[in-house]
Every structure is written in C-alpha cells, then in structure tokens.
Amino acid sequence: MPVGNDIVDLRHPLCQPAAIHPRFDIRAFTTREIGLLAASAQVHRTRWSLWAAKESAFKAARKLDPQVRFLPRDFAVHLSGKRAEVVHRLGRFRVWLDHADQWVHALASQAGEKPGFRIAGDPSASSGAARTAEEGFSERVRELARIALSALLNIAPIEVRIVSEDRIPRAQRRGQPLPFDLSLSHDGRFVSCAWEASRVCIPGLVCSLS
Amino acid sequence: MTREEIFTKVVEIVRPFVKNQEAxxxxxxxxxxxxxxxxxxxxxxxxxxxxxxxxxxxxxxxDADAVNTVGDAVGLIAAKVPS
Structure with a gap:
C-alpha cells in the first residue's frame, strides 16, 4: 500500500497567519474545510493539519497514478480529531495526524493500520535560521529513513540507500529494492519519514517488519 | 509587458519563498x-x-498546477496580460 506523509513547521515564518496570502484558505480549502477553520479554536494548527492531510494523500495517490495533479481542493479532508479521511477521485485515504507544539504531521495510506514513521528536528533552532539551512535537510531526512529502515531490518544504516525515482523515494540495499514503500518530508526545522512494509521478504533479512 | 519584464517580476515574486538562494x-x-x-x-x-x-x-x-518552471509561469502570465 502506498504511503504519503507531510510535516509542517508551525513556527516557520512563511506559514504564519500574517505571512500567508489573504486568499490562501479560499484557494486551498473546500467550503466545508473553510467552515472547519472558522469554527476551530486553533485555526493555525487546523489550517496546517488540513494542508498536511491533503499533501500526504497526494503523495500516496501519486504512487497509484503518476499523472495525478495536486489540486488541493480535489483532496477533500474530513477531519475528526487526530484522524482524517481524504477523498479523491482515486479513492479514500486514511490519514493519521500527530502534532506537537511546533509541528503537525500527517500520514496517509489506504491500509487499515497506521504506517511507521519517525520525526526529527531541532525545536530549539530559530525558525529563521533553519530556513537558510534547508538544503541540508534533504540529506537529514534520508539519514532518518536509513536509520529507521535499517533498524527494522537489523542491518547497518550504511547498507540502506535512499534513491529518488520520478521524485518518489525508494529504499535500496546493494542496488536491490527493499520491501518498503517510503515517503519523506521536511519543512523548516523538522524532517519526517514514513514507511509501509510490503509482504515481500528478502532472503537473509529479517521479515517481521511490524 | 514584454516577456523579459514578466520574467523579472516573476523572479521578484518568487524570491521570498525560495529556500535555495544559490539556484x-x-x-x-x-x-x-x-x-x-x-x-x-x-x-x-x-x-x-x-x-x-x-x-x-x-x-x-x-493552470496553477501546470506551473513547474519559471518559464511556465512567465508563459502563463504572458498569455493573460496585454503585450
């Protein structure tokens, strides 16, 4: 099952209410979602939870159909606490939302169980400084995925290689694909990776991936 | 507006959102x-x-989703504004 994830740094200067365009919500959200925002006691977090749910579902949907386009209002979010369902023409995606004071994270899958995920970052770094260092975050998120997957497989992190095929991350070992569907995200000071284990077992590797 | 003028303005609009300043x-x-x-x-x-x-x-x-490159943006805008 394809997995998608998205993390949003809630203190990133460019996602603050005063920084986003006044028509952002109208452009990004359905009428129903705008109603949710209007009723929310935590508008900032709800806004980015809705967005992260859409983006994570898009990342999963893109693996089902590489031609799918990210038209945010086409990914309709039905939010219910820390769970959501995203409805798109390609199907329905379950979304698990996690949040802390400084970030929200969404995990989308069509599977019944929550995919594995890891989040890392430096909450003490200033969000402005982190912005200028985001190039390094691309490598950091791959390192996070290497560590997480290698622990599941009981192998050294250096044995896991993360490559990109048509902007979709893939995990490999010795040039061979590893039995995971993978998604990576980074924003501001935070990076996150998510994975769904397939049932394919590779000889010589631990196959219990729960 | 000429294509060059649109290009210049597009780059100025995009600039505050860019993470990779070298690019x-x-x-x-x-x-x-x-x-x-x-x-x-x-x-x-x-x-x-x-x-x-x-x-x-x-x-x-x-149309917005079809904007991948700066040139895509310039082309989209050029088609909508008087030359």
Whole structure:
C-alpha cells in the first residue's frame, strides 16, 4: 500500500497567519474545510493539519497514478480529531495526524493500520535560521529513513540507500529494492519519514517488519 | 509587458519563498520552482496568488498546477496580460 506523509513547521515564518496570502484558505480549502477553520479554536494548527492531510494523500495517490495533479481542493479532508479521511477521485485515504507544539504531521495510506514513521528536528533552532539551512535537510531526512529502515531490518544504516525515482523515494540495499514503500518530508526545522512494509521478504533479512 | 519584464517580476515574486538562494542566483526560464528553488508546495499557492495580484489576472487551479518552471509561469502570465 502506498504511503504519503507531510510535516509542517508551525513556527516557520512563511506559514504564519500574517505571512500567508489573504486568499490562501479560499484557494486551498473546500467550503466545508473553510467552515472547519472558522469554527476551530486553533485555526493555525487546523489550517496546517488540513494542508498536511491533503499533501500526504497526494503523495500516496501519486504512487497509484503518476499523472495525478495536486489540486488541493480535489483532496477533500474530513477531519475528526487526530484522524482524517481524504477523498479523491482515486479513492479514500486514511490519514493519521500527530502534532506537537511546533509541528503537525500527517500520514496517509489506504491500509487499515497506521504506517511507521519517525520525526526529527531541532525545536530549539530559530525558525529563521533553519530556513537558510534547508538544503541540508534533504540529506537529514534520508539519514532518518536509513536509520529507521535499517533498524527494522537489523542491518547497518550504511547498507540502506535512499534513491529518488520520478521524485518518489525508494529504499535500496546493494542496488536491490527493499520491501518498503517510503515517503519523506521536511519543512523548516523538522524532517519526517514514513514507511509501509510490503509482504515481500528478502532472503537473509529479517521479515517481521511490524 | 514584454516577456523579459514578466520574467523579472516573476523572479521578484518568487524570491521570498525560495529556500535555495544559490539556484536563484542563476535562475532562468528552465529553473524548476519546486525542485531547483526548493519552494514548498504550500508556498506555491501564495506565489500563484501573488501573480494574480501583481499582474491583475486570474489563474485557474489547473493552470496553477501546470506551473513547474519559471518559464511556465512567465508563459502563463504572458498569455493573460496585454503585450
């Protein structure tokens, strides 16, 4: 099952209410979602939870159909606490939302169980400084995925290689694909990776991936 | 507006959202906004809205999604504003 994830740094200067365009919500959200925002006691977090749910579902949907386009209002979010369902023409995606004071994270899958995920970052770094260092975050998120997957497989992190095929991350070992569907995200000071284990077992590797 | 004038204005609009400032230093019409300039997809929504305001145009969602490169943006805008 394809997995998608998205993390949003809630203190990133460019996602603050005063920084986003006044028509952002109208452009990004359905009428129903705008109603949710209007009723929310935590508008900032709800806004980015809705967005992260859409983006994570898009990342999963893109693996089902590489031609799918990210038209945010086409990914309709039905939010219910820390769970959501995203409805798109390609199907329905379950979304698990996690949040802390400084970030929200969404995990989308069509599977019944929550995919594995890891989040890392430096909450003490200033969000402005982190912005200028985001190039390094691309490598950091791959390192996070290497560590997480290698622990599941009981192998050294250096044995896991993360490559990109048509902007979709893939995990490999010795040039061979590893039995995971993978998604990576980074924003501001935070990076996150998510994975769904397939049932394919590779000889010589631990196959219990729960 | 000439294509060059639109290009210049597009780059100025995109500039505050760019994570990869080095790529911006050598920006041309082939520069990919998301992949090369590392603009976040949420910020691309803001950029499209800024295009609408700056050029007094309307950009449909489908057209916005087709904007991958700076040249795509320039072409989209050039088709909507008087030359």
């Amino acid at each position: 911006l230093d050598s920006v041309d019409e082939n520069t990919n906004i998301l992949q090369d300039l590392k603009v976040n997809s949420a910020r691309l929504v803001d950029i499209i809205l800024d295009f609408e305001d700056a050029f007094n145009i309307e950009v449909e969602d489908e």
